[in-house]
Every structure is written in structure tokens, then in C-alpha cells.
Amino acid sequence: MSNAVQQNAHSGLLPAAALRHFLQFKDFSRDEILYVLDRARLIKEKFKRYEPHRPLYDRTLAMVFEKASTRTRVSFEAGMYQMGGSVIHLTTTDSQLGRAEPIEDTARVVSRMVDVVMIRTFEQTRIERFASHSRVPVINGLTNEFHPCQILADILTFIEHRQDIAGKIVTWVGDANNMAYTWLQAAELLGFTLHVSAPEGYRLDPARVGSVGPGVLKEFSDPHEACRGAHLVTTDVWTSMGYEAENEVRRQAFAHWCVDADMMAQAATDALFMHCLPAHRGEEVSGAVIDGPQSVVWEEAENRLHAQKALLEFLLLGRLD
Ligand code: CP
Ligand code: NVA
Numbered sequence: 001m002s003n004a005v006q007q008n009a010h011s012g013l014l015p016a017a018a019l020r021h022f023l024q025f026k027d028f029s030r031d032e033i034l035y036v037l038d039r040a041r042l043i044k045e046k047f048k049r050y051e052p053h054r055p056l057y058d059r060t061l062a063m064v065f066e067k068a069s070t071r072t073r074v075s076f077e078a079g080m081y082q083m084g085g086s087v088i089h090l091t092t093t094d095s096q097l098g099r100a101e102p103i104e105d106t107a108r109v110v111s112r113m114v115d116v117v118m119i120r121t122f123e124q125t126r127i128e129r130f131a132s133h134s135r136v137p138v139i140n141g142l143t144n145e146f147h148p149c150q151i152l153a154d155i156l157t158f159i160e161h162r163q164d165i166a167g168k169i170v171t172w173v174g175d176a177n178n179m180a181y182t183w184l185q186a187a188e189l190l191g192f193t194l195h196v197s198a199p200e201g202y203r204l205d206p207a208r209v210g211s212v213g214p215g216v217l218k219e220f221s222d223p224h225e226a227c228r229g230a231h232l233v234t235t236d237v238w239t240s241m242g243y244e245a246e247n248e249v250r251r252q253a254f255a256h257w258c259v260d261a262d263m264m265a266q267a268a269t270d271a272l273f274m275h276c277l278p279a280h281r282g283e284e285v286s287g288a289v290i291d292g293p294q295s296v297v298w299e300e301a302e303n304r305l306h307a308q309k310a311l312l313e314f315l316l317l318g319r320l321d
């Protein structure tokens with residue numbers, strides 16, 4: 001954790017909070033993740049009761065999108081307004097980022113004018129470069145490598161249904177992508193076991209996985225076997241943003257990695273199904289599963305709002321208990 005303090009446009013007027021970023025899930029300790037999830041539940045309850053919660057009055061979030069988004073944009077934008085703040089939305093095409101202004105210079109400038117920045121981009125190194133030149137917290141809204149805000153919402157959803165995720169089995173079916181690697185970080189941090197099944201050529205990279213024990217990660221070539229005993233089965237698109245040129249090849253490689261009723265039947269009888277969305281019915285998941293009784297995908301999507309409001313509050317105001 002950095003000892004640097006936030007020095008934004010308000011510097012000198014307010015007590016400075018320690019500068020923290022959320023670039024990957026493991027940037028937070030287990031205790032901090034559990035704190036944010038607790039706050040998310042409280043903030044959600046207040047929202048459901050129409051009780052105002054505006055601790056971020058006069059704070060500004062800048063969002064930088066270098067890839068498309070529906071959920072991430074709407075949840076951050078709505079969340080920031082609901083907490084009394086405001087939002088600036090930038091994309092590559094309508095900012096100087098699209099005309100090759102260095103990301104470091106963009107970070108230096110933007111972080112003098114706003115209180116927090118969310119970025120959705122390609123390489124993780126790009127968001128790291130931004131963060132290392134930012135005076136304010138930076139949040140990863142998805143990179144090729146990680147999607148930590150989504151996993152925060154997914155775990156909030158799991159806890160709402162099943163109380164605790166520690167000791168449980170989460171099965172990842174499909175591409176070892178940004179979501180899969182973030183689930184892996186969460187498994188290490190929160191003490192559950194991640195089963196992963198991906199076709200040859202799309203499996204986890206041992207160099208990125210490092211040394212984790214079988215209590216954290218088990219890999220399977222057969223997705224049905226991976227689902228055995230799972231408390232949660234989850235998947236994602238076969239082709240993530242930025243990899244569209246591989247679409248046809250992937251379609252063939254992933255043909256047997258569709259989460260359908262047979263696969264769900266291997267899991268615990270009360271297993272949940274999640275998908276970060278957008279989904280392609282008939283590809284990575286059957287319509288019967290995603291629209292069936294075990295699916296919690298709409299709550300999962302809604303929880304992006306509540307989890308990120310808690311995240312913004314924590315990054316800007318620290319712990320409030
Ligand atoms: N799950 C998710 O991040 O959705 P968007 O791409 O719509 O933001
Ligand atoms: N893995 C997907 C997630 C989309 C929210 C992607 O990166 O495109």
C-alpha cells in the first residue's frame with residue numbers, strides 16, 4: 001500500500017486520505033474486500049428505501065472508456081450521481097487519447113481536476129501507467145487481464161444468497177480471460193476453491209498463475225467434471241473485447257464449453273449460475289440456464305451499482321466504521 005496522499009484540486013482544504021487504487025482484486029486485503037462488501041449491502045438497503053446517501057457531494061469521477069460498455073458505464077455514472085457527485089465520460093475517440101497524447105500526461109492533467117478516475121482499456125500496463133502518474137484513486141473498469149469490479153459484484157451476489165464464499169467451490173467454464181484471472185485472485189484472498197475448465201490453447205497461463213495450491217485452483221479438461229459439486233457455475237463470452245479477429249476459430253474451439261442443463265446437473269443442487277454479461281445464448285450458455293431458476297445474472301448486474309458505490313466511498317473517504 002502506498003503512503004502517498006491524494007493531492008487533487010481540493011488539496012490543503014480537506015484532510016487527505018491515503019492514495020489507493022483498485023487496479024486488480026488483490027490490491028485490497030481480505031479485510032478491506034469484506035468491509036467494502038458490507039458497506040455495499042448497507043448502501044443497497046438505503047437505496048431500496050429511497051434513503052439518500054450522498055457522502056460524495058462535490059466529488060467528480062472521470063470515466064475513460066477505450067472499449068464499449070453498458071453495465072460499467074451506467075453503474076458508475078448512476079452510482080456517482082446517487083452519492084451526490086458528478087461524472088465526466090471520456091472515450092478514446094472524443095479525447096486527445098485518440099490523438100496519441102501520452103497516457104501519463106492525461107493522468108497528470110485529469111487527476112488535477114477530478115477526485116477519482118475509472119478506466120476501461122486494453123493492457124493492464126496502460127492503467128498502471130495512468131495510476132502511477134495520478135494524484136487520485138484509479139479504478140480498473142476492465143482490462144485485458146482483469147475485471148475486479150465485476151468480481152466484487154459477483155461475490156456480493158453470492159454472499160447475499162449463500163452468506164459466505166469461504167470454503168465453497170466456484171467453477172469457471174470457458175476462456176481463461178480477465179474474469180477467470182480475477183476469480184483466481186479472489187479465491188486466494190477469500191479462501192474458496194476455483195475449478196477451471198477451458199479448451200486447449202485457452203487455458204490459464206502457468207506463468208501468470210504462479211504457485212497456488214489445489215485448495216485454491218483445480219484445472220479440468222472436461223467441463224462437466226469441473227462442475228461437479230460446484231456451489232457456483234460461471235462463464236463468459238468465448239471472445240472478449242479486443243480479440244474479435246479470433247471469433248471463428250474460438251467458436252469451434254469452445255463448442256463443448258456451453259453451460260447447459262447437463263453441466264448444471266453436475267453441480268450442487270442449489271448451485272447458482274452467474275455471467276458478467278453481455279451473454280450469447282446458445283454459445284457459452286444455453287437459454288434454459290441463463291433464463292432458468294438457478295441464474296442470478298440480473299441481480300449480479302444490479303450489484304455492480306451497489307458494490308462500486310461502496311468502492312468509491314472507500315477510496316475517497318476511507319473506512320467509515
Ligand atoms: N459486465 C460488464 O462489465 O458489462 P459492460 O461491458 O456492459 O460494462
Ligand atoms: N471478458 C469480457 C467481459 C466483458 C464484460 C471482455 O473482456 O470482453
